[in-house]
Amino acid sequence: MKFISKQRKTAAAICAFLSIFGCAAAGNLYLPAHVEAAGYTVQEKNPVNLMPINRAKFLKGQRFDLQVEVKGVANNFKVTVDGVDAEKYFGKTGTVKTADGVTVYCISDVAFTKAGDVKVEAVADGKKNVANYTVTDAKAKKKAKNVILFVGDGMSLQAREMARILSKGLSDGKYNDLLNMEKMDHMAVITTSGYDSLVTDSANSASAYATGHKSVNNAMGVYANSTKDPFDDPKVENIIELVKRTKGMATGIVSTSNITDATPAAMLSHTRRRAEQNFIAETMTEDYHRPDVIMGGGSRHFIPMDTPGSKRKDNVNVVEKFQDLGYTFSGNRTELLNTPADEDKILGLYQLDNMNVYIDRAMLKNPKVLGGFNDQPGLVEMTERAIDTLSKNENGFFLMVEGACVDKQLHVMDWQRAAYDNIELDQAVGVAQKFAAENGNDTLIIVVADHAHGASITGTYHELDGKTGREAVRTYAAAGWPTFEDRDGDGYPDNPDPDVTLAVHFANHPDTNIDYKFKQVPTAPAIMAGDKAIANPNLKGEFAPGNIPYKESQEVHSADDVLLNAMGPGSEYFNGVMDNTEVFFGMVRALGIDGTKNAK
Amino acid sequence: MKNLLRSFLLSLLLLAAGMFTAADLPLKAVHCEPPFLCSRAEAAISMTFDEMYAGVSSLGITFSDKLKNAEGQTVQMAGFMAPPLTPTINFFVLTREPMSICPFCSTDADWPADIVVVQLTEPVVALPFDRPISVTGTLELGTEVDAETGFVSLVRIQAQSLEAL
Numbered sequence A: 001m002k003f004i005s006k007q008r009k010t011a012a013a014i015c016a017f018l019s020i021f022g023c024a025a026a027g028n029l030y031l032p033a034h035v036e037a038a039g040y041t042v043q044e045k046n047p048v049n050l051m052p053i054n055r056a057k058f059l060k061g062q063r064f065d066l067q068v069e070v071k072g073v074a075n076n077f078k079v080t081v082d083g084v085d086a087e088k089y090f091g092k093t094g095t096v097k098t099a100d101g102v103t104v105y106c107i108s109d110v111a112f113t114k115a116g117d118v119k120v121e122a123v124a125d126g127k128k129n130v131a132n133y134t135v136t137d138a139k140a141k142k143k144a145k146n147v148i149l150f151v152g153d154g155m156s157l158q159a160r161e162m163a164r165i166l167s168k169g170l171s172d173g174k175y176n177d178l179l180n181m182e183k184m185d186h187m188a189v190i191t192t193s194g195y196d197s198l199v200t201d202s203a204n205s206a207s208a209y210a211t212g213h214k215s216v217n218n219a220m221g222v223y224a225n226s227t228k229d230p231f232d233d234p235k236v237e238n239i240i241e242l243v244k245r246t247k248g249m250a251t252g253i254v255s256t257s258n259i260t261d262a263t264p265a266a267m268l269s270h271t272r273r274r275a276e277q278n279f280i281a282e283t284m285t286e287d288y289h290r291p292d293v294i295m296g297g298g299s300r301h302f303i304p305m306d307t308p309g310s311k312r313k314d315n316v317n318v319v320e321k322f323q324d325l326g327y328t329f330s331g332n333r334t335e336l337l338n339t340p341a342d343e344d345k346i347l348g349l350y351q352l353d354n355m356n357v358y359i360d361r362a363m364l365k366n367p368k369v370l371g372g373f374n375d376q377p378g379l380v381e382m383t384e385r386a387i388d389t390l391s392k393n394e395n396g397f398f399l400m401v402e403g404a405c406v407d408k409q410l411h412v413m414d415w416q417r418a419a420y421d422n423i424e425l426d427q428a429v430g431v432a433q434k435f436a437a438e439n440g441n442d443t444l445i446i447v448v449a450d451h452a453h454g455a456s457i458t459g460t461y462h463e464l465d466g467k468t469g470r471e472a473v474r475t476y477a478a479a480g481w482p483t484f485e486d487r488d489g490d491g492y493p494d495n496p497d498p499d500v501t502l503a504v505h506f507a508n509h510p511d512t513n514i515d516y517k518f519k520q521v522p523t524a525p526a527i528m529a530g531d532k533a534i535a536n537p538n539l540k541g542e543f544a545p546g547n548i549p550y551k552e553s554q555e556v557h558s559a560d561d562v563l564l565n566a567m568g569p570g571s572e573y574f575n576g577v578m579d580n581t582e583v584f585f586g587m588v589r590a591l592g593i594d595g596t597k598n599a600k
Numbered sequence B: 001m002k003n004l005l006r007s008f009l010l011s012l013l014l015l016a017a018g019m020f021t022a023a024d025l026p027l028k029a030v031h032c033e034p035p036f037l038c039s040r041a042e043a044a045i046s047m048t049f050d051e052m053y054a055g056v057s058s059l060g061i062t063f064s065d066k067l068k069n070a071e072g073q074t075v076q077m078a079g080f081m082a083p084p085l086t087p088t089i090n091f092f093v094l095t096r097e098p099m100s101i102c103p104f105c106s107t108d109a110d111w112p113a114d115i116v117v118v119q120l121t122e123p124v125v126a127l128p129f130d131r132p133i134s135v136t137g138t139l140e141l142g143t144e145v146d147a148e149t150g151f152v153s154l155v156r157i158q159a160q161s162l163e164a165l
């Protein structure tokens, strides 16, 4: 079922009726009015917190925990599924736990084994909540053997356009070429909200892609109860767990961030608090969701506390644990390249923290910026190696590749570094497209952002006529064209700081100073002074007063919709405006997953 | 009169920097007190963030000989005070650059690898965060977990004096 499909159908009927008068205009005029007629009201929080929440959608056989939470102490929970006592329906006994001022009733690790609509009613303390669920077992006609999911973190439409302008350029007003990700057959607009808030963070949104269920900010693979324990929230089975359990597929996660950071972590783990990165590193070793290929930054969560540079709070050596499980470890690019071609399990950690961005790692190579990490592989190399390794599994593979620093660089208002990393992600997409073309086109490739940023292209900026600052921002006809050049044809402009650059403005930022120019050394827009963020005194330029709360020291996510592009078997699922949870259902539909297979 | 005016201006400055609270500012912990502390400060080994590590890899950081040799001795380091949790503090984190995010309050934020925890014998009111400070004290090395906050530190200075630069 698609997002607001009911309204859409009715609107289509009205549209057909009015077609004499011209359908396009009628559609535009009447669709919004009709949606409003369907009506919505401000949702009041039901005192009986029933999880999964109303309108949740499940893959048939997908495992989950059912929880009912009420304030205070309670023990008279009565839960029914389609009128049948829930414990009887699932064949499982529930447990009751009181903690932090709430009582939680839980039936853990259950599943719906028939497709269709399901109604769950929960009564506690004489109060009632009802949730209507949908269970799907939709399978694509032509199935995909593999799925490669590219997540451009924070890759808004505008961020992609910056990458396109820099990488491809225009002549006679037309782009010389499009990005790889823009040449796919299918495209959809994705809405990004979680169930707690209009604006999402990367854990919440990645969790929607990985599970098909909405979550809340800072959470992954769970609905959120109110207890303080970040590990007792009701879980939902994620894509890595599903493809491993039901099909024995190979799995991999690749990112330029800490590999325990929100997006890669959400593909396999379950926690209310994304900051639990030491836990996430360790849970990656557990067989039921252990990826065969893990590559990225963030070794500090894998090495024991006593080793300088570690962020662990115990002496568990997670690198050694992986080695004991047969993984080949590589700590830099040379070691990755020296990893024997027949290795089928790889742990690659190439930075203590987030990996450095393309501009710093591959172009400027400033030793102060790299801090000793002079030999890091790029996202393209990591993607190539991950695909080579995972494609050995005859059952197919699922791979998630994240371009993490598009987001991280937009947060610090460094659109140039973001654009180069966006180009790098696009080149990794090219690697996947080549693999798919050479291997029978049985791979579904999806490229999607997880949320947007408030960066927009106003025009160009130059000081060639002596103007500076806002007077040198060139608008409309004065903008002309930027002078980025890619003479060596590697897809990246040779100079990130040409005479005429883009004038990029941000919609939502802290106090900062803006001079529009490329920053040779990464510099934060603002620094903390007490509980307030102030403009970073190390930044030159005009003072730009912030427009978000003073405690926010970075540019923040925006609630703007994002784009999804897809190609390969199953990609026909993606079109129109879709909820972010549909990315999961598009993937499992393409793979033809039977969620009831190999249930424990 | 001149002196009075100067101290008035100074306290205004301090107020602007958010240093003043209702409680008295324990100036003696903040400023170098001659002759005792300054004479010790003169003997201090000067250490920069660049000099702390000999090597770094994803399997960990190696301390430099200079840092290892200075263990237990008096060192002097310049850096920035990261915004602490409370206005009055028992320890704070010294960083190479002023912090752009506060890892104490943001779940998404993390400390850089090269930080020094500065432990104080008596609580002080935080210094300005956007200007460099100098710390002089005894250098300690090795992993330690702060009992109260769970904060893990590797390089610490038991401060004898703090100074805004």
Ligand SMILES: [Zn+2]
Pocket (backbone or CB within 6 Å): A154, A202, A407, A408, A411, A557
């Ligand atoms: Zn972000």
